[in-house]
Amino acid sequence: MTNPTACLLVIGNEILSGRTQDVNINFLARRLGQIGIPLREVRVIPDVPETIIGTVNAVRASFDHVFTTGGIGPTHDDITAECISAAFGVPWEIHAEAFALMNARYPAGEFNAARQRMATMPRGATLIENSVSTAPGFTIGNVHVMAGVPRIMQAMFEALAPTLEGGPPIISRAVYALGLLEGRIAADLEAVQKRFPQLDVGSYPFAREAGHGVAIVSKGTDIAAAEAATAEVTVLMEKLGLAPIQGEPAA
Amino acid sequence: MTNPTACLLVIGNEILSGRTQDVNINFLARRLGQIGIPLREVRVIPDVPETIIGTVNAVRASFDHVFTTGGIGPTHDDITAECISAAFGVPWEIHAEAFALMNARYPAGEFNAARQRMATMPRGATLIENSVSTAPGFTIGNVHVMAGVPRIMQAMFEALAPTLEGGPPIISRAVYALGLLEGRIAADLEAVQKRFPQLDVGSYPFAREAGHGVAIVSKGTDIAAAEAATAEVTVLMEKLGLAPIQGEPAA
Numbered sequence: 001m002t003n004p005t006a007c008l009l010v011i012g013n014e015i016l017s018g019r020t021q022d023v024n025i026n027f028l029a030r031r032l033g034q035i036g037i038p039l040r041e042v043r044v045i046p047d048v049p050e051t052i053i054g055t056v057n058a059v060r061a062s063f064d065h066v067f068t069t070g071g072i073g074p075t076h077d078d079i080t081a082e083c084i085s086a087a088f089g090v091p092w093e094i095h096a097e098a099f100a101l102m103n104a105r106y107p108a109g110e111f112n113a114a115r116q117r118m119a120t121m122p123r124g125a126t127l128i129e130n131s132v133s134t135a136p137g138f139t140i141g142n143v144h145v146m147a148g149v150p151r152i153m154q155a156m157f158e159a160l161a162p163t164l165e166g167g168p169p170i171i172s173r174a175v176y177a178l179g180l181l182e183g184r185i186a187a188d189l190e191a192v193q194k195r196f197p198q199l200d201v202g203s204y205p206f207a208r209e210a211g212h213g214v215a216i217v218s219k220g221t222d223i224a225a226a227e228a229a230t231a232e233v234t235v236l237m238e239k240l241g242l243a244p245i246q247g248e249p250a251a
Numbered sequence: 252m253t254n255p256t257a258c259l260l261v262i263g264n265e266i267l268s269g270r271t272q273d274v275n276i277n278f279l280a281r282r283l284g285q286i287g288i289p290l291r292e293v294r295v296i297p298d299v300p301e302t303i304i305g306t307v308n309a310v311r312a313s314f315d316h317v318f319t320t321g322g323i324g325p326t327h328d329d330i331t332a333e334c335i336s337a338a339f340g341v342p343w344e345i346h347a348e349a350f351a352l353m354n355a356r357y358p359a360g361e362f363n364a365a366r367q368r369m370a371t372m373p374r375g376a377t378l379i380e381n382s383v384s385t386a387p388g389f390t391i392g393n394v395h396v397m398a399g400v401p402r403i404m405q406a407m408f409e410a411l412a413p414t415l416e417g418g419p420p421i422i423s424r425a426v427y428a429l430g431l432l433e434g435r436i437a438a439d440l441e442a443v444q445k446r447f448p449q450l451d452v453g454s455y456p457f458a459r460e461a462g463h464g465v466a467i468v469s470k471g472t473d474i475a476a477a478e479a480a481t482a483e484v485t486v487l488m489e490k491l492g493l494a495p496i497q498g499e500p501a502a
Binding site: 013014016017020021022023029030031033040041042044045046047073074075076077110113114115117149151172182183186187189193200202204205217219 | 444
């Protein structure tokens with residue numbers, strides 16, 4: 001079975017200006033790998049309508065699933081839902097179920113126009129539950145629209161995940177050695193990659209308090225192959241006179 | 252004067268798998284804003300030749316500068332330089348100056364084929380100094396190719412930055428209030444944005460130990476406008492009975 005693919009759109013000027021350090025990419029990368037829908041591309045784009053619309057239409061044609069984070073709050077710079085409507089060519093209108101959920105949440109008179117914006121969605125959208133702060137995300141076609149605030153995004157993703165059909169989970173096996181230099185193992189490592197074409201064999205230098213070295217990570221859906229490749233890399237490290245350690249080096 | 256634009260390509264399976272938390276986007280976003288070449292888009296793409304080649308050619312036509320991070324080491328998964336050569340349609344060949352620099356660094360016999368890969372570049376490339384570990388980055392056309400390891404990338408960027416002609420720096424002014432909810436200020440905030448079309452006025456909820464609230468950030472090249480917009484937002488917060496504080500909330 002092949003794995004369905006995912007693309008993530010991070011929508012927000014605050015990432016592109018450097019105001020905010022993104023942590024959503026990493027969370028979704030890990031979780032999507034676990035449920036067998038590996039993340040194949042990320043685009044970080046600004047709050048500009050034509051950019052959002054054009055990018056959504058480009059990537060929803062190229063990937064099985066598109067996830068978006070950001071731009072679904074109540075302020076003028078929250079334009080994701082309106083842009084997704086335009087991308088799909090459907091009306092941007094009050095979603096009755098979302099409206100009812102949010103109307104029940106606010107005291108009388110406080111569910112104002114700005115907040116009603118959060119219940120305004122592309123026609124045909126289905127809701128993604130927000131267990132943190134009520135205002136839901138939504139899915140339309142293969143596009144899943146989530147909040148940008150990490151805690152809310154994570155809750156939305158966990159509500160959505162059981163509804164997504166993934167392939168086998170992407171697993172990894174790692175081995176590392178202190179004192180290893182990439183240039184000393186590169187040629188042999190390429191041969192390992194060639195013997196295991198079903199894996200991605202990656203080489204990652206690190207510099208930690210415990211010392212410098214390189215971690216070699218074998219990744220894919222074939223656990224037996226990942227373990228065999230890691231065993232071969234372990235032997236290569238030993239032949240260089242090093243003491244390989246299974247797993248990833250501590251941060 | 253308008254500002255030249257930048258796009259960043261983060262090349263590497265390790266970001267897309269979630270193995271590695273990217274920090275290069277944030278560093279470059281901040282530094283590029285400071286030198287007046289604002290970051291307008293980021294794409295994170297895998298170590299797949301046709302993806303790298305296609306993406307480089309798409310974005311180098313759309314932005315004034317393209318920066319890449321990752322994939323210029325000595326191992327088989329380091330394919331950035333070869334792919335950039337293909338994107339520009341020029342030979343991928345030993346760069347004499349890079350070769351000499353690296354040859355001088357290694358003890359006799361240790362500048363092996365894998366390491367020579369790091370001195371193999373698109374014909375016509377000019378070097379970006381690497382003060383950390385010698386192996387240089389390079390520029391070809393409007394594409395600047397840097398390492399993925401943050402410390403090395405940062406050194407390369409600082410070597411490159413003085414050669415780039417930016418526009419006026421992007422500055423920001425911020426004010427925040429504890430207890431503020433976005434939905435209460437959204438309508439007035441939109442009016443502020445409309446009065447200052449030369450700025451991006453962004454609204455960012457936060458939840459910190461000190462409490463919940465919202466920060467309003469006005470950003471652009473017009474410092475006087477950013478200060479005037481922030482003064483208006485301060486008044487809006489006071490009218491809601493809150494105590495606005497200039498600057499960003501502490502992390």
